[in-house]
Amino acid sequence: MMQLTMYIDGKWKNPSKDNKRDIINPANGEVIAEAAEGTAEDAKEAISQAKRAFQDGEWPEMAPAERAEYLYRIAAKLDENHDELTRLETLDNGKTHTEASFDVTEAADCFRYYAGLIRAPEGQAVDAPESTHTMVVHEPVGVCGLIVPWNFPLLMSVWKMAPALAAGNTVILKPSEITPVTAVKLFEIFDEAGLPDGVANLLLGHGAVVGNELATSHDVDKISFTGGTETGRAIMKSAAGNLKKISLELGGKSPNIVFQDADLDTAVDHALFGIYFGAGQVCSSGSRILVEESIHDVFVERFAERAKKITVGPGSDPASEMGPLVSEDHMNKVLSYIAKGKEEGANLVCGGNRVQTGALKDGYFVEPTAFTDTTETMRIVQEEIFGPVAVFQTFKDEQDAIRVANNTDYGLAGSVFTQDSAKALRVIKKVRAGITWVNTYHTNFNDFPWGGYKQSGIGRGLGKYGLEEFQEVKQININLQPEPTGWFSE
Numbered sequence: 001m002m003q004l005t006m007y008i009d010g011k012w013k014n015p016s017k018d019n020k021r022d023i024i025n026p027a028n029g030e031v032i033a034e035a036a037e038g039t040a041e042d043a044k045e046a047i048s049q050a051k052r053a054f055q056d057g058e059w060p061e062m063a064p065a066e067r068a069e070y071l072y073r074i075a076a077k078l079d080e081n082h083d084e085l086t087r088l089e090t091l092d093n094g095k096t097h098t099e100a101s102f103d104v105t106e107a108a109d110c111f112r113y114y115a116g117l118i119r120a121p122e123g124q125a126v127d128a129p130e131s132t133h134t135m136v137v138h139e140p141v142g143v144c145g146l147i148v149p150w151n152f153p154l155l156m157s158v159w160k161m162a163p164a165l166a167a168g169n170t171v172i173l174k175p176s177e178i179t180p181v182t183a184v185k186l187f188e189i190f191d192e193a194g195l196p197d198g199v200a201n202l203l204l205g206h207g208a209v210v211g212n213e214l215a216t217s218h219d220v221d222k223i224s225f226t227g228g229t230e231t232g233r234a235i236m237k238s239a240a241g242n243l244k245k246i247s248l249e250l251g252g253k254s255p256n257i258v259f260q261d262a263d264l265d266t267a268v269d270h271a272l273f274g275i276y277f278g279a280g281q282v283c284s285s286g287s288r289i290l291v292e293e294s295i296h297d298v299f300v301e302r303f304a305e306r307a308k309k310i311t312v313g314p315g316s317d318p319a320s321e322m323g324p325l326v327s328e329d330h331m332n333k334v335l336s337y338i339a340k341g342k343e344e345g346a347n348l349v350c351g352g353n354r355v356q357t358g359a360l361k362d363g364y365f366v367e368p369t370a371f372t373d374t375t376e377t378m379r380i381v382q383e384e385i386f387g388p389v390a391v392f393q394t395f396k397d398e399q400d401a402i403r404v405a406n407n408t409d410y411g412l413a414g415s416v417f418t419q420d421s422a423k424a425l426r427v428i429k430k431v432r433a434g435i436t437w438v439n440t441y442h443t444n445f446n447d448f449p450w451g452g453y454k455q456s457g458i459g460r461g462l463g464k465y466g467l468e469e470f471q472e473v474k475q476i477n478i479n480l481q482p483e484p485t486g487w488f489s490e
């Protein structure tokens with residue numbers, strides 16, 4: 001069985017107390033690893049080493065081109081370990097082999113993207129009034145705590161590690177306590193790539209213990225968090241002590257709007273992908289499908305017909321199209337939302353049950369599920385279920401579609417399906433969300449910003465915006481004609 005330990009100041013480290021957590025394969029309930037459960041003391045040690053490496057170490061001072069070489073080396077090692085990382089991600093998170101393989105490819109690309117970006121620095125050098133020459137430069141923020149969730153364990157870690165390291169920060173990564181396996185593998189890669197001691201540190205353990213220490217510590221300059229909105233709120237409060245900088249990438253309840261003039265087969269296909277990709281455990285899932293009244297029944301019929309054919313199974317089986325939910329607790333939460341939907345009076349058009357047939361009997365599988373006849377105030381319409389549960393809503397016209405789409409506290413993603421390009425643009429511009437699509441769903445690139453409006457977050461990951469989240473901006477004013485100001489009499 002794998003034994004997972006922390007990595008602090010360039011050394012593998014057991015926790016200060018001998019606490020361990022079983023790591024479970026959600027496809028069959030078997031224990032695949034034992035992970036160290038770090039303590040607040042371990043977190044303090046990681047913070048102090050990261051602070052030392054920032055203040056006294058070579059990393060922040062290193063030429064960007066040299067830092068970029070480390071990032072390219074890491075990307076190459078991610079490629080070399082592609083198959084092993086894919087296997088481990090499937091084992092730990094449950095996602096299908098195809099999904100996990102995509103994540104590993106994207107992770108390597110993300111390191112390459114930021115290696116390239118840091119070599120193309122943005123700044124200004126201008127002649128300002130009064131014989132002053134002014135420069136605007138970017139500098140690293142300092143010690144960064146990076147806290148990530150379980151749904152894309154490797155990729156979400158890399159979305160933060162790559163820009164934070166490129167910018168010259170020192171970092172402490174805290175993966176989800178239930179999916180730490182690929183983070184440990186990532187640190188093996190950092191070790192092989194020869195990152196200087198203390199630059200990248202790995203803390204394992206519970207959010208309320210080690211995560212909270214990162215959020216609270218006055219020696220941490222920045223927290224970049226991805227996870228649930230309630231956790232984000234708690235972190236924002238903890239981070240207030242030293243007014244540390246924060247980026248929050250949070251939950252969603254994203255609208256997928258289908259007009260009557262959309263190509264029906266395309267829209268149905270993307271709606272299925274929008275909600276059932278990753279078994280619905282994707283922050284940007286198209287979990288609310290808004291269909292224009294005139295095509296609602298035919299759309300739902302085709303959607304449900306195809307949803308029932310989705311092959312649910314272990315991610316390791318190439319035939320599986322949708323894997324299990326990540327844990328028994330999470331499966332029970334999703335099943336309780338399905339029960340709530342029925343109680344609230346919504347109509348179940350497909351799915352609704354745990355799948356326990358044959359080899360799936362001990363796994364945490366749930367059928368692709370969908371509800372119609374919902375109202376805007378139902379909990380299944382307003383709250384993030386984070387599972388394979390679609391809720392259908394209807395709208396009368398363009399204005400109504402925009403109103404319904406925006407009627408939640410979230411604002412992460414949204415999509416519009418129509419063959420009228422002017423209407424598509426009018427509507428998508430009014431959707432209050434940070435990531436939007438027209439006639440597609442879930443398309444994403446490392447080059448462009450990722451983040452939410454409203455209670456879906458603060459700040460942006462990826463692209464040049466993702467680098468800026470890990471940089472301070474400084475102005476340097478140089479007096480070209482040094483002489484007394486004459487402001488006060490002598």
Ligand SMILES: NC(=O)c1ccc[n+]([C@@H]2O[C@H](COP(=O)([O-])OP(=O)(O)OC[C@H]3O[C@@H](n4cnc5c(N)ncnc54)[C@H](O)[C@@H]3O)[C@@H](O)[C@H]2O)c1
Nearest residue numbers: 148149150175176207208211212227228231249250251283
């Ligand atoms: N917007 C995005 O880009 C994005 C991406 C992925 C996931 N998510 C969101 O993540 C959620 C699912 O992931 P989850 O269940 O792991 O989220 P979560 O909020 O429970 O946990 C996320 C991380 O925060 C840590 N944590 C928990 N309590 C903490 C505390 N008090 N202080 C510091 N750290 C703490 C956890 O240990 C974990 O590492 C969903 O809401 C999903 O929408 C958002």
Ligand SMILES: C[N+](C)(C)CC=O
Nearest residue numbers: 151152281282283284
């Ligand atoms: C950002 N993404 C889509 C990779 C993961 C969100 O849950």
